Amino acid sequence: MTETNGSTTDNAHHETTDQLTFQNPVTRYPEIEPPIQDQPEPGLDADLVPKTDRGEFSYRGTGRLKGRRALITGGDSGIGAAVAIAFAREGADIALNYLPDEEEDAQWVRDVVEKDGRKITLLPGDLADAEFCRQLVTDAVDTLGGLDILVNNAGRQIAQDSLEDLTDEQLEDTFNVNILAMFRITREALKHLEPGSSIVNTTSIQAYQPSANLLDYASTKAAINNFTKGLGQQLAPKGIRVNAVAPGPFWTPLQVSDGQNKEDLPEFGKNTPLGRAGQPTELAPAYVFLASSESSYVIGETLNVNGGTPAP
Ligand code: NAD
Ligand code: MG
Numbered sequence: 001m002t003e004t005n006g007s008t009t010d011n012a013h014h015e016t017t018d019q020l021t022f023q024n025p026v027t028r029y030p031e032i033e034p035p036i037q038d039q040p041e042p043g044l045d046a047d048l049v050p051k052t053d054r055g056e057f058s059y060r061g062t063g064r065l066k067g068r069r070a071l072i073t074g075g076d077s078g079i080g081a082a083v084a085i086a087f088a089r090e091g092a093d094i095a096l097n098y099l100p101d102e103e104e105d106a107q108w109v110r111d112v113v114e115k116d117g118r119k120i121t122l123l124p125g126d127l128a129d130a131e132f133c134r135q136l137v138t139d140a141v142d143t144l145g146g147l148d149i150l151v152n153n154a155g156r157q158i159a160q161d162s163l164e165d166l167t168d169e170q171l172e173d174t175f176n177v178n179i180l181a182m183f184r185i186t187r188e189a190l191k192h193l194e195p196g197s198s199i200v201n202t203t204s205i206q207a208y209q210p211s212a213n214l215l216d217y218a219s220t221k222a223a224i225n226n227f228t229k230g231l232g233q234q235l236a237p238k239g240i241r242v243n244a245v246a247p248g249p250f251w252t253p254l255q256v257s258d259g260q261n262k263e264d265l266p267e268f269g270k271n272t273p274l275g276r277a278g279q280p281t282e283l284a285p286a287y288v289f290l291a292s293s294e295s296s297y298v299i300g301e302t303l304n305v306n307g308g309t310p311a312p
Pocket of ligand 2: 045
C-alpha cells in the first residue's frame with residue numbers, strides 16, 4: 001500500500017490479489033484505522049480516507065452474467081459500486097441509480113465499467129420520491145432493452161444516541177429510502193422481469209443485532225429480510241428468485257456521513273472475528289452468486305458476509 005498524506009493513493013490496489021487467488025482472509029487487506037472525519041450526507045468515495053477497494057484492480061470476471069441487464073440502486077459508491085464493477089466484468093450491462101450530489105462517484109464507476117467494454121447508464125434521482133421510483137424502472141428498461149437483475153442496495157443510516165433525538169423527518173426518510181422504495185421499485189420491475197430473473201436486496205447484520213443508536217435503520221433492515229423471504233415464496237413459481245445479502249462492517253462513505261459516531265471510526269470493523277473491516281469488493285461475489293443462474297435453487301436466503309460474526 002502506498003500512502004500519500006495519510007490516505008492511500010488510487011493505485012494502491014494495483015498490488016491487491018484478485019478474489020480467485022488462494023489467500024489468507026485475515027491479511028488480504030490491512031487493518032484500517034480511519035481518521036475521524038465528517039462528510040455531509042450522502043458522502044463520497046472520492047473524499048473518503050482511506051480509499052476503499054471497489055474491485056477496479058482486483059475483481060476478475062468469469063462470464064457468469066453474460067448478456068444480463070442489471071439495475072443497481074446506490075450504485076455510485078461503496079458496496080453498490082463494487083457490485084456494478086463485478087457485474088460488468090461478469091458480462092452484464094448496468095443502469096445505475098444514485099443521488100444527484102453523487103455525480104462524481106457515479107462517473108468514476110462509469111469510467112471503470114466502460115473501460116471493461118460494458119454499457120452503463122447513469123440514472124440519478126431521489127428514491128424517497130415514489131414517482132421517481134416508477135420512472136427509474138421505466139428508464140432502466142428503456143436504456144438496457146429489458147431487465148433481468150434488480151439490486152435494491154440504496155440505503156441511508158444516521159446514528160442517533162437517543163430515540164428522543166430521532167425526528168419524524170429522519171424516521172420517514174429512512175423508511176422511505178430503505179424499505180418503501182424497495183417495495184415500489186420491485187413492484188414496478190415485475191412488469192418486466194422474465195423467468196430466470198433475480199432480485200438481490202441489501203440488508204444488514206443490524207437486522208438481527210441492532211445497535212442502540214441505529215433504531216430506525218436497523219428496523220428497516222429487519223423488514224428487508226422479512227420482505228425478501230415473503231416475496232421469494234410469491235415469485236418462485238414465476239421463476240424469479242429473491243434473495244438478500246447481509247453485510248457486516250464495510251468501509252464506505254455511509255460510515256462518515258453520520259452513519260457512525262465520529263469517535264467510533266478509528267475502531268471500525270475491529271470487533272469482527274477477522275479483526276478488520278471489509279472492503280466493498282469482498283461483497284461482490286455474494287451478489288454475483290445470487291444474481292446468476294448458478295444459484296437457481298437458492299430463494300429467500302440471506303447471505304451473511306460479515307467477517308465471522310454469528311448470524312441466523
Ligand atoms: P454508500 O453510502 O456507498 O451507499 C449508499 C447509497 O445509498 C448512496 O451511495 C446513495 O446513492 C444511496 N442513497 C441514499 N439515500 C438515497 C436516496 N434518497 N435516493 C437514492 N439513493 C440514495 O454506503 P454502502 O455502505 O455501500 O451502503 C450500501 C448498502 O449497504 C446500504 O443499503 C447499507 O444500508 C448497506 N449496508 C452497509 C454496511 C456497511 O458497513 N457499509 C453494512 C450493512 C449494510
Ligand atoms: Mg454514494
